[in-house]
Amino acid sequence: MRARSLVLVAAVAASALVTAHVRLIHSGNGKALKWGRPQEISIVLNATGSDDITDGSHLTALRNAIDAWNAVPNVTSRLVENTASAQMQRTDWSADSIHLVLFDEDDSSGYFPGGSGTVALTPIWFAENGGITDADILFNGVDFEFTTSGAPGAFDVQDVATHELGHLLGLDHTGWAGASMYPYVDPTVVLHRSLSSDETHGLQDAYPILPGASIDGVIRRASNDTIVAGAHVVARDAEGRTAASALTTSLGAFTLRNLDPGTYTLYAVPLDQPVSSGNLTPGHTIQTNFGATVLGAFAVTEGEALSLGARQVGADVTLSLGRNYDVFPLRAIAGQTRSFQLRGTNLAAGSTLTASDPDVTVVVTSWMGTQVNFQVTVPSNAPIGHVDLAVANGAGELSILPGALEITARDPVLDSVEPLLATTSGGTLVTLHGSRFTTGSRVVLGGNVHVDGEAQGCTVVDANTITLTTLPSAGGLADAVVIDASGVEARIDDALEFALVPAIASVFPPSGSASGGTQLTLTGSDFEAGCTVAIDGVAQTNVTRDSASTLRIVTDAYAAGGPYVLEVQNPSGPVASAAFAYVAEADPVITTIDPAAGSASGGDELLVHGANFLVSTNVVFGADADTGLGGTPAAELEFVDANTLRVVTPAHASGLHSVIVRDDLSGQAAVLPAAFRFQSSGGGGGCSTLPTSAPRDPRDAIAALGWLFALLGAFALRTRALRRTAS
């Protein structure tokens, strides 16, 4: 016979508080605890992390946990990480001004004396109105080890953090065995990383935006019509998946909120095993002297508030399934059969054990009185989620374990990552090859999290391919981790190295004189201070690093030929390659442009003075002085001699621009940056400067047109004499 009611604080229970999920409440007045300004709940992750994790990966694990809560739809709450370096160095977790996640390695908090058995905890400060004023998460680094890479015997940081963040947001433990807020954890567990719909509903209850459908009612004992306080009322959807839950108030009332439209089977179970009142904060009245009872199936439409009135539950029974020393959740994998055992009472032959999802098959292999051994088979196409287990016996007794099974896909497999080297500044396109990649997966790489479909995230191309573009990362080897929606992962340790990898975007000019002295400009990225440049393996002696994206070289003499391999090597080792050719001829040289200004509309004649000009030399205005790209060729060009070119300017945007002479046959070129100014015509009287609102004197306009035509006529006469054919 089950012990009777477990009363914690009945005074507050007289209030009519109705809780969906299980909310933390003020033990003095029963008000649910929640943040007053949930739109931006600041979180600081202590940078030091755990003694057990030396690569800083605790940060990505914690960020994944934060993401899980921030991904809940239809809520006003949002955890916002404060990444200010000074904040991340803080350890004064108890200060009101910071909400800190901290690994306490020496019991500096005073909350982890030896033997406490607590893996992590979340002290929450609150005011009389239930408003949370401060909350912090402390990991017990004194007694326990933590991991982000599945180290045996250590607790998974993301798994534990997901649970504790639920407390920080105002949620209590739940009786849903497979939920993240289930109160017990084991080093082997990672499935708490993913939220169940119980947590989703709990957060939507605390911080709602749009109320969904709801079902309310009152639970009474069939035997004497008395109300049942603290009954665990659970809704199961039409597919047999655990969908939502609530505790009844001291008045026996429950409300299941934020339900999607659909049909739900409701049942009530006593909160006695494996989660009981001892796992909840004070303020809840929990009565367990009744038996698990199916209340019926009920349909709700969009936004409907369905009131069931009183629903009766049966008498207490001795049949019971699940103990807190069972390890939950029981992971059932799509397409596989797995064996499990659960403890309980009166688990005797003749009983039946079933899963709430009719597509999930349960076969009992042995009934042992206090234990049942069984196999679960899940179809390969089963969606992920939670499924109840129920045991019934010939005496009509029933025990239901909400959300005991967690259906997941098979573990993803990560075979390879390419390339093996990525630059620390980000922007490297990376492809992950493997199998069983699923939509909604996330990739952890180099301290960054890439979520499928999100900006700066990743793309699950298909079950075998994920692509992403790296973000700025610290240097060094990085694990590649693919985590699917249920929290299971595939990993390659040290899969990729982040280093400052130079990249060459352009070499200008692409050729230079074999006698050396060519003013060569390399553009690209991540040219590290101290980098070297070699052409055909010969180090160049005159290299200047303007910036991480620009190198200037005055070439050394070398044998004509090529193209040769041009390499830029950073001091840390990575190399970028391009090509450069030496030619026998001397490089062209520009000394002056005469005149150095002309009209933006073009047509001005000028002379380019210099040396080593050829008949094949071209002149370009406004090209990029570092790359030679862009610009506008001269409208007309006449080779006067090796030192002089006569040019008619093209139309060009106004401003000061470069002039480049280059030989397209040899690739040699010379640049005179900011050498020629294109000026707006008419001395500022261009169209753009004309007022549009005030009419001008028409005589002025006629005069201006006259000048314009006179100028154009004069230019036409002069340029005709200069024009030469393109051939």
Place this chain on the structure above:
Amino acid sequence: MELGLPTLLDTMHRLLFLGALALVTGFVAFPAARAVEASTVRKLDLEGLVEHAELVLEARVLGAEPGLDEHGRIVTRYTLAVARTLRGAHEAVRTMSVPGGVLPNGRGLVIPGLPVLAAGEEALLFLTSESRAGVRLPVGLSQGRLRVARAANGAKRFVREHGAVEFVDAAGHTVPAPTAVETFDYAATIARVEAACAARAERERAGGRR
């Protein structure tokens, strides 16, 4: 033996004090039986509780007073009338501080998972050493408190609100739990705890001699 319902008076008496207390929870390490090899996960049966406890005592809670500690954190100071001390130095009356509680102004601190003792409650407590913050916690949080419940005839049993409990017969042997709620035979439990405490003390003495 079946437990009776708490009387209304008992309940109301409890409420007066409990209303001033806050509860505290964390994530409790609780091992599966198959995970005993994992040193970070403790099998908190009675012997496990003794193994990790610095202080094991049976006591009645005389009072519970929330207040601020020297760091400005809310703690609840319990005054205990100690009936027997199974491990640690015996003191007839002990005080101890546990994190959490609600101040008279309504401000509070809660650590989800940490149990709250009710004034008037009798319990067998497995307590940690005192931390540098001057607080003790029940070992394994809620697992470290076994409440004493009295049947109508005055007979004692131990009760824990959740199910990490083994039922023992008069000889201290584990028996299947007859119901989902855990009750422990009083005498057998005390005997088992005393035996575990003695065994630990002997090990510690032997270690000291070496």
